[in-house]
Amino acid sequence: MRCTTWLVIAAMLAAVGHAVQAQELVLNGDFESPSAGNANQPAGFTPGQAGKSRQATLTWESPGCHSAKCIAVETATSDDLGYWQTVLPVKPETTYRFSLQYRTRQPHAAPAPTGDPLYNEGSPGGPNIEFGMSPEDPAKAARPADWSDMPVALSPLGGIYLPPAVQWSRFDHLLTTRPGQTDLIVKLRIFCYAQKAWFDHLSLKESGDVADIAPPRLRAGQWVAQDTTPPCASDPRPVPNARVDSCAVIRAGFRDSGSGIDVKSVQVLLDNQEVTDRATISDEGFSLSPATPFENGVHRVEVMVADQAGNRGNRLTWRFGVGRQPAHRPSVREKSLRLDGEPFFPIGIYAYACHPADGRFHREDLRQAADAGFNFVLNTIETADGLDQEQAAGMMGVLNVTADIKKCVDPVSARKALFEDGQGRFRDHPAVLGYWADDPEHLPDHLTVMKHAQAAIQEMDAAKPIIFAISDLPKLAECIPYADILVSYRYPVPHYHPQMIHGWSLAVFYRQVQDKPIWFLSQAIDLGYAPSFQSMEKFRPTPAEIRAMAFYSLVLGIQGYALYANLLNPRDYPDEWSEALRIATQIRHLSGPLASGRIEPGAVLRPAVSAAAIKVRHLVLDGLHTLIAVNLSAAHVAAVWEFPAGAQAVALFEDRAMPAKANHVEDVFAPWQVHVYQWWSDDQARSQRTGNAR
Template sequence: MAVIRERYGRGTKTGQQRLHNSQWGVTPAMSNQPPFFRIISPGVLLVFAMLWTAVLMPAVTAAPVNLLVNGDLETADAKHGDRPAGFSPGRIGKHFAEMTWATPGYKSNRALAILTKDSSGLGYWQTVVTVEPETNYTISLFYKTRHPGAAARSGEPFYKARPGGPNLELGMVPDDPADAGRSRPWSDIGIALHPVGGLFLPLATRWSRFQHSFTTRPGQKRLVIKLRLHDYAQEVWFDRLSMVEGRSPLPGLPVDPLWGRSDTTPPTVFRPSPAPNSRAIGKTRIGVRFADSGAGIDVATARIVLDGADVTGRARITAEGLTLPPTEPLAPGTHRVKVTVADLARNPGNTLAWQFGVGKTLSNRLVAGQDSTRLNGELFFPIGIYAYSCHPADGRFREDHLRQAADAGFNIVFNTIETRQGLDRELSAGIMGTVNITAGLKHCTGPAAAAEALFRKGQGRLADHPSVVAFWADDPENVENSLATPVSETALAKIRNASLALKT
């Protein structure tokens, strides 16, 4: 009955209190009832009330509870009168960033404001919320930015900067501070939630609403919310913050006078399953995930092609993704999949194409020509990332960074020194690896020496791994020294020998 009290408010609570009193012999309230009610026992009345409540309950929708304390920003902090309760300001780096508790807000008295004066300024307001692990939540807020033209007309100085803007960054507070990531020029958050670096909000010079749904990490108990102004020499205001449990439908995008169109950002198709080149069973389930930060996924546009045949009619499609349940077992051998989708603004997303094997593990074949690049026979546009936190064998590796890089559309990792176990992790994340042969270049004094140095002793011995797509060398011109001198003939000869060994 506690839930009923929360859902129905004071009136139901009073009614329940009367039932409680009558059940224990407190009868003044009963004396005022019609004779019909006086002859019915309190127990029968209690059952009747419970049944009546059960009938009415589906018709009543409880308002979602805002988990943010002081989300309207109207209450002052008890110790610091210049900031709202529950929020604290901060900045990254030494460049100018001014955080104020400004007035007025959006249909309110107060708002959070951040001002920067150059492209290196990064300031934020932060709050921490108690959450449940592996649970969906939705954050919404109102915000606006100062328009450069308006500042110029008013005589205020306008400081030019590279693109950036208001930014929402979410993170996890680790139980052990030693588990926290190191501060970067763009973030001081402990453990980042997707996406790394936060979400940049669309340009909005009038008060506009922004909403984002996310899932907490395993074991997460506290959520860090940072409202930031990043790489943008302007001013931003935030107000009316809310966080509720569950995923809420995305509102329409704010239409700003500076926009030529409303939603121009395409959706993304990511996280292929089974993993590319992996070994699968015959009755395997094929799937991908969808994401869109604008008008939303148009599920009617989703298409899946398996081995050249359109099998969309068999697929289960939602705004979150697509799955193709197994019917008949797939034949042993290679199987190829293509998935596409568009959003409700008619923006086509990427074509996610990959292959997997039934009964065997596959390998990549990359052919780069003058007109196009093909991977396993399909047109391919490589998008690589070089980041230590995405190299599994590196001590700075972060599993969540690798996953987020793959989800963001990167399809290649430029590894430093890697292992088979590390390449396995890249394969499971749906991203391919390149093998770094730099260390073996200095030993490529001839064709035979190159084969020995690169493939039998060097990183080239991992070439048969299903995630490996190519080889690369880090500054090969420095094979003999890194001085600013012309590349010697012997260095060029070693590079040629390595190139010949890689082609054979």
């Protein structure tokens, strides 16, 4: 499949019908007039730098966008932050339309030669537009940081990242001033990658209407309304790995938000034998009472369901024991984790509301997380009761042994610290998936204690993996031998572009970790920087950015996903909580292709205007094509997808589909938007649906 794209950044503003043209507040927005004090820079604009390097190049160049002059910013390293700044008069609590023309260097520039390792790996992003204001009291201005020297930052904190654009492109933005605000500081910036951008035709005008900027429009007939949101099967009973009596009733729940559950589609397998005709099935779930008592041993259940529109949901599988206690059997094989011998894509959550041993724990939050699709919990500490509650919710737990490893100074102390006094004493609990440590590279004499901890775990519980979350990248290589799974986590927002989860973290892991699974612990609710920058925002990333980073990590090929969301809960952060649940549900549905799909090299995004804004991964499993596409920018991007063999794709989870098989289709990406497309290779493949990994 080929894809060519073009960029339409925020199109034209909806007509406001003013009888009188709004006053232009940028006096030299075309950059034609020189400064009275410096003939080498435009009037009304001053160059500036921040950060560590301060080697950015700020120039006044020719030609511009259908004009004689423009300004440019060029950075050579990832530590450079350069900008052109202007200060404009504004009125408090007033809406303004900001616009400019810009273009960038070709998107596939060479990596930055200095700065954070591999920071520019992949391709650089576009320019950054930062808005701010002067403080009423200069003493209350924010202290300059490496990533911002704005005295009072306006939304969004950290600025607006535009897509790369190899041709002159327009950007429009609406902003509303704060109470008491009388000036607007605008900084046209490049930061956190080697890039060059040119700017022209800067404009700020009062808007008489708080109108949204119209997105690009598609030609009629590209997509039609159709239920493309699959149903979910969840809440398995008996709970996974439970030990039950021989007459236990098997059941699970169904839910669907569209055309409704197709009860005739339900399939129930018990120990690989079809038992659907013995089950009681409704649109809310199924139940199955054994015709004769279960034999002693471990039993496996598999459930599949579709909706009235033909969308097949997640494949729900679990095990329970009669007369014996089952335990998870994880195994690391070929850079992936298998569970009980089956493909498995882990989806984890680190949130105090889901930590049973934490005072902020809410059982209902844990239940919601499990129903949504999260399948394991990263906790600060586990207890027997906490593991019981996780198992009851259908979740697994990984034992946090960071504090225990610190005491592993020799083999004897390692066994005692881990398995007599520490978290390893819960190793036989049926909910335990493995052992994890966050930043063990920061422990004293870290290589010695890692070595002894690994030896003790391999002696006492060799079946379970050791999982290390590493943030100190210069120490990554030396830690790799002591873990079975490596977790990448360094958080860019609000300092840097969200795409820096690659260059700032995952790129280093992929280069150094050759034969072990790489998981990504993705940023969600963090402590935030808003107060120190006098920002009105509670924190970043926004829900849209959380989603973009999650799916970009999937595009990058991670073998497991987890959400770092320590403070996240539905009471304080309802929008972010809803987004987290939505992400988990959708990743669960994609777990089959993610765990077992092969990469399809035909999905290529052809360079055109701003192809670098969209990151793509194309997977094929059993004839089903899955194309994950993420707009890593804060502007609208339009695209044309081309299918050389023809396809009738659906936009999964969006309730729209192509009306017929075609060789191309248009689509639009909103800022930070994710589209997941699916289509079948041929008609025969349509009947070979095999469901998803659990």
